[in-house]
Amino acid sequence: xxxxxxxxxxxxxxxxxxxxxxxxxxxxxxxxxxxxxxxxxxxxxxxxxxxxxxxxxxxxxxxxxxxxxxxxxxxxxxxxxxxxxxxxxxxxxxxxxxxxxxxxxxxxxxxxxxxxxxxxxxxxxxxxxxxxxxxxxxxxxxxxxxxxxxxxxxxxxxxxxxxxxxxxxxxxxxxxxxxxxxxxxxxxxxxxxxxxxxxxxxxxxxxxxxxxxxxxxxxxxxxxxxxxxxxxxxxxxxxxxxxxxxxxxxxxxxxx
Ligand SMILES: C[S@@+](CC[C@H](N)C(=O)[O-])C[C@H]1O[C@@H](n2cnc3c(N)ncnc32)[C@H](O)[C@@H]1O
Numbered sequence: 001x002x003x004x005x006x007x008x009x010x011x012x013x014x015x016x017x018x019x020x021x022x023x024x025x026x027x028x029x030x031x032x033x034x035x036x037x038x039x040x041x042x043x044x045x046x047x048x049x050x051x052x053x054x055x056x057x058x059x060x061x062x063x064x065x066x067x068x069x070x071x072x073x074x075x076x077x078x079x080x081x082x083x084x085x086x087x088x089x090x091x092x093x094x095x096x097x098x099x100x101x102x103x104x105x106x107x108x109x110x111x112x113x114x115x116x117x118x119x120x121x122x123x124x125x126x127x128x129x130x131x132x133x134x135x136x137x138x139x140x141x142x143x144x145x146x147x148x149x150x151x152x153x154x155x156x157x158x159x160x161x162x163x164x165x166x167x168x169x170x171x172x173x174x175x176x177x178x179x180x181x182x183x184x185x186x187x188x189x190x191x192x193x194x195x196x197x198x199x200x201x202x203x204x205x206x207x208x209x210x211x212x213x214x215x216x217x218x219x220x221x222x223x224x225x226x227x228x229x230x231x232x233x234x235x236x237x238x239x240x241x242x243x244x245x246x247x248x249x250x251x252x253x254x255x256x
Pocket of ligand 1: 011127
């Protein structure tokens with residue numbers, strides 16, 4: 001990919017388009033869901049156990065909150081959520097949903113790489129394919145660590161390393177053959193994409209988290225439930241594939 005690209009601007013442009021094409025229209029259904037779901041196969045949190053058993057009374061920051069449905073699920077459970085996202089269109093949808101549902105919390109327009117919020121102010125930092133996929137990990141992980149109180153938890157969802165390695169360059173679903181190298185994996189602009197994604201290998205995630213005072217407590221490799229169907233919109237992977245190999249993973253790390 002072009003090395004001098006302004007990745008933050010590219011990702012805002014990408015998500016402005018995604019908002020017009022899909023996320024604004026799908027926000028209502030996502031906000032209305034009573035449970036907390038993870039990933040493209042909508043796996044219930046009760047089956048995964050990535051979040052604290054109760055979020056009631058916790059100060060939570062969501063990095064790359066998008067239309068803020070994930071934050072709304074936590075707010076409904078008694079958390080005090082602040083959503084952070086750099087794309088104005090996504091935040092406009094979040095505000096529209098807040099007005100409609102009466103579930104209100106602060107929203108801040110900023111990228112995960114530079115968050116204008118105070119140090120050590122949060123018990124939980126979450127990212128559900130937000131900063132975790134679209135911000136530079138060498139910049140957003142230090143920000144997450146800075147925002148967390150001692151003992152606070154960072155929980156984030158990303159594509160698995162194997163998905164990254166086996167994904168085709170352009171259209172199509174993840175296959176069974178390695179398509180690229182693992183050593184050096186970091187950022188990628190898929191063929192025809194506006195935005196730039198970030199993917200790290202497991203060793204690099206562990207090292208980066210550790211360097212920022214975050215100790216890994218769990219790596220949940222998500223497996224679709226029996227009866228799961230192929231994703232309708234984020235259709236990069238099939239159930240058949242994801243029943244054999246982890247397509248998505250949730251990292252849980254605690255601030256020392
Ligand atoms: C898949 S959506 C996140 C979905 C979100 N969990 C929700 O509840 O709607 C990805 C989001 O990442 C945001 N994003 C793009 N670049 C980013 C960056 N540098 N830092 C943080 N978030 C970013 C996009 O604006 C978009 O809203």
